[in-house]
Amino acid sequence: MTSEVLYVWAHLPGSADPVVAGRLEVTRTAAGPVGHFNYGQSYLSRSDAIPLDPLSLPLKKGVGTFTHLGGYPGVIMDAGPDLWGKRVIDRLKGPQAYPRGYLLLNDPGRSGCLSFSTRPDELPIPLTSRAFPLAELLAAAEAVETDRPVDPELLKALHPGTGGARPKCNVIEDGEVWIAKFPSADDRLISVPRLEHASMCLARLCGVDAAETRIRDVNGRDVCLVRRFDRYSENGRICRRGFLSARSVFFDDPAFAAVGTGSYPRLARWMPRFGAGIDDRRQLFRRLAFNVMVRNDDDHELNHGLVHVRNDEFALAKAYDIVPTLHANRTRQHALLLGDAAAGTVANLVSSAESFALTRDAALEIVRTIEQQVLESWQEVFYEAGFGDEDLRKLEAVFRPIPEHGPEPGHVTG
Numbered sequence: 001m002t003s004e005v006l007y008v009w010a011h012l013p014g015s016a017d018p019v020v021a022g023r024l025e026v027t028r029t030a031a032g033p034v035g036h037f038n039y040g041q042s043y044l045s046r047s048d049a050i051p052l053d054p055l056s057l058p059l060k061k062g063v064g065t066f067t068h069l070g071g072y073p074g075v076i077m078d079a080g081p082d083l084w085g086k087r088v089i090d091r092l093k094g095p096q097a098y099p100r101g102y103l104l105l106n107d108p109g110r111s112g113c114l115s116f117s118t119r120p121d122e123l124p125i126p127l128t129s130r131a132f133p134l135a136e137l138l139a140a141a142e143a144v145e146t147d148r149p150v151d152p153e154l155l156k157a158l159h160p161g162t163g164g165a166r167p168k169c170n171v172i173e174d175g176e177v178w179i180a181k182f183p184s185a186d187d188r189l190i191s192v193p194r195l196e197h198a199s200m201c202l203a204r205l206c207g208v209d210a211a212e213t214r215i216r217d218v219n220g221r222d223v224c225l226v227r228r229f230d231r232y233s234e235n236g237r238i239c240r241r242g243f244l245s246a247r248s249v250f251f252d253d254p255a256f257a258a259v260g261t262g263s264y265p266r267l268a269r270w271m272p273r274f275g276a277g278i279d280d281r282r283q284l285f286r287r288l289a290f291n292v293m294v295r296n297d298d299d300h301e302l303n304h305g306l307v308h309v310r311n312d313e314f315a316l317a318k319a320y321d322i323v324p325t326l327h328a329n330r331t332r333q334h335a336l337l338l339g340d341a342a343a344g345t346v347a348n349l350v351s352s353a354e355s356f357a358l359t360r361d362a363a364l365e366i367v368r369t370i371e372q373q374v375l376e377s378w379q380e381v382f383y384e385a386g387f388g389d390e391d392l393r394k395l396e397a398v399f400r401p402i403p404e405h406g407p408e409p410g411h412v413t414g
Contacts, residue, residue, distance in 0.1 A: 109159025
């Protein structure tokens with residue numbers, strides 16, 4: 001058997017510097033990897049200590065055991081890079097052992113409030129760089145996508161710890177941290193950064209608690225800025241908030257491994273165990289209804305999460321990554337189950353209303369209200385976001401009433 005060890009550090013509320021929180025050892029066994037985590041006594045004795053995950057890693061003595069996600073607790077995996085980040089890191093440092101090697105690079109753009117080291121007396125070494133203009137960062141991202149040479153300092157400035165598959169980096173604007181989301185070489189029909197900005201504006205108009213966005217023109221290219229909800233400034237310093245993806249929430253449920261399919265109702269039912277209230281559950285339903293209405297079917301388990309608010313309490317994080325799918329299929333199959341199935345229909349939306357602390361009638365009213373608001377407002381919102389008539393014609397097929405039921409037998413939805 002072989003083992004690998006990580007020391008886990010936490011950036012506590014109001015502090016820009018991390019403190020060592022605990023130790024994770026992952027052992028490769030014949031039955032698969034097994035992780036064991038325990039908090040350090042010095043961390044448990046702190047009055048300001050917070051649990052990394054209040055369910056699977058509560059603040060107490062003892063060892064927690066993990067057999068899923070390669071033996072790594074979900075909250076630690078949430079701190080790792082996704083496809084884009086790994087691509088940038090591989091260019092900068094060469095391929096790393098997954099996930100440990102990527103975690104140890106400690107990119108400040110990662111989600112949540114964790115950092116890592118190989119020793120308890122060894123401070124995490126952040127992957128830092130000097131600041132660059134947005135135009136240079138955009139050019140660097142384009143070079144990564146097209147396999148052209150890039151200055152290593154620019155690669156570090158792309159903050160590869162940030163999740164997702166599309167090119168992006170982190171920037172400071174007005175003293176706050178924003179994710180700058182760039183166009184991709186694969187974009188063909190429309191400006192995806194502008195589409196995300198417009199969709200997020202429309203979501204807020206429909207009562208969805210979506211992250212703030214801004215659109216920037218950089219040498220004729222669109223860049224969408226998304227304000228981070230897990231970062232905030234205090235006394236001139238950038239501080240971090242803990243974050244748990246929906247994936248982490250799902251794996252905290254012992255029954256999930258047998259099911260293996262995430263769902264909005266499951267997330268809604270489990271959020272109260274982390275401290276989320278009824279308003280959060282109902283807000284999740286509003287987000288769900290909006291995603292169906294705008295055909296955002298990339299609503300997977302890493303595109304939802306909980307953010308730390310106080311003590312051992314987490315609340316529903318703001319909505320992010322809302323981008324319509326531009327295919328003309330009438331009924332979309334979503335990444336998470338919506339109710340009884342994954343199909344984006346009215347019947348499916350209201351089938352699990354009670355999971356969101358709603359009656360069926362109340363859920364239906366929310367669906368109809370959002371449907372009407374989108375149909376009446378989307379063109380005006382998208383015009384204000386900078387789209388023209390030709391772009392709107394490309395989007396007309398997206399903004400249609402939600403199908404009442406699924407397709408008839410034999411009907412191909414694509």
